[in-house]
Amino acid sequence: MEGLGEKKPWGKLSRLLGAETEAASELFLCKKEWTIGRKKGCDLSFPGNKLVSGEHCKIIVDEKSGVVSLEDTSTNGTVINQQKVVKKQTYPLKNGDIIYVVYKKNEPENNVAYLYKSLNSEQDNMQELADNISAVTAMKNQPEQHPSTGLDDGPSIQTASVASLTSDAEQDGQPPPKKKLKYEVDCPSSHAPPPSSNVKGTSEDAKPSSVKPDKMEETLTCIICQELLHDCVSLQPCMHTFCAACYSGWMERSSLCPTCRCPVERICKNHILNNLVEAYLLQHPEKCRSEEDRRSMDARNKITQDMLQPKVRRSFSDEEGSSEDLLELSDVDSESSDISQPYTVCRQCPGYGRHNVQPPPYPPPLETDASQSTGDAPSTSATFPAVTQEYVCSSQGSHVICTCCFQPMPDRRSEREQTPHVPPQQCTVCLQSFCHMYWGCTRLGCFGCLAPFCELNLGEKCLDSVLNNNNYESDILKNYLASRGLTWKDLVHESLAAIQRGVFMLPDYRINGSTVLCYFCGLRNFRDLTYQYRQNIPPAELPVTVTSRPNCYWGRNCRTQVKAHHAMKFNHICEQTRFKN
Incomplete structure (x- = not known):
């Protein structure tokens, strides 16, 4: 095939807006490989459509044979004439094929479809003639499959007429009218399938109106x-x-x-x-x-x-033989997932060693130096307070479930109100139960699910997107701390000291450095302190490119600050000044 350079187009894509509308735009295919996707570098780009993959598919032409094919590289798939293309495989494209970049049965208004038209007439004629000859040959080889119409010579006459028309078309050098021949052969058969695989250019709305979707x-x-x-x-x-x-x-x-x-x-x-x-x-x-x-x-x-580990808390009543939510039902069908299961006992129950207790959902850690680093091993400690080590559950004692590791522990929250030596078992803000301060959490990767605010381990990545999910403002704060040799722990201690002086303020007035918080509540209040810390940095200590930006009208409430170009252009460490109502 000659002349397949970039100047001479070999194909065209026409966008379909509906069943009865004309194409809204036309794209001429000139390059050897034409890419379609959500990325901006694609030849046909859909940057705002989340249903389209970054690199959705490719349309490739063979320069020697002129054969055009489509290769699918998407996540949700590409559909050609309502037939899904296998991922990482190619599908030959023919003139009139409809390419669905987005195909949703339940939401047809979201479909994105293009009609492919070939501009190489010689190749189309040869391909059309080959398809018609193969279809007619298949009809000749299976004459007995057509039901009788009452005339003995009916099917044979039709087959002969098809063969004669084919030979005449071959002598004239023109392909036979495939649609007409197909219907002539199939019409006498009342049970023959409708001609769908060889008819091209039909849209989704071209189905018979009598067939209702399921x-x-x-x-x-x-x-x-x-x-x-x-x-x-x-x-x-x-x-x-x-x-x-x-x-x-x-x-x-x-x-x-x-x-x-x-x-x-x-x-x-x-x-x-x-x-x-x-x-x-x-x-x-x-x-x-x-x-x-x-x-x-x-x-x-x-x-x-x-x-599939469920997140349901279990609590036991004080009455013997009765309970609320005895066992947490799993998502797997099992006859054992019912009330007939035995009571769950904790480590301090008298019969703990005699019961068949299910192992924890996380395996025990190995006693190695590497596993004892923060966040890589469970937070279990062998140095429990004496009031914890000597306690034994009563026969009718109630239990609570740790929200982090899903393991039971004795409910001693009311006892802590009279005896402060009992370790805390719940967060002050959300009132969820945690076992880290009582006897150590057994979940792998636990940073310390419950601790005083000043001792809470938030992890080294707690400063990522800490300022209202604004990566640009968060990087400014991280660079400021790094230039002064400070860490997020220093930021917490300075902010807690500012709370004591009345400079900073948290939404919950009860919170100070000694308030017992869970990881999530601590992280939420850490974000509030970080914003106030960044707000109180003197402008002279920040780069000129940071301080020269104008304030955004929406301030810290701006929903566009997550985008880099908007965050770099406007300052969002400020309050909203417009449209407050």
């Missing part, structure tokens, strides 16, 4: 694989559902929901939807996945049991 199938379809759900899981808090295998591949690249981009806090099994899928497949067995496909889905499922 609403149940649309509801039970995974948006990632566009097939019926298999081993369904739901994400919280958005409650969107996906196949476990499909989401396993997604969560390796992102911690956000594939549908709404909401941060995922928990994964759980969706037994109701799984039961609905099983009932639906009993009525429609032809839509079942193949055995090989199911084995492949199970092998790609990387969601383990610890990811």
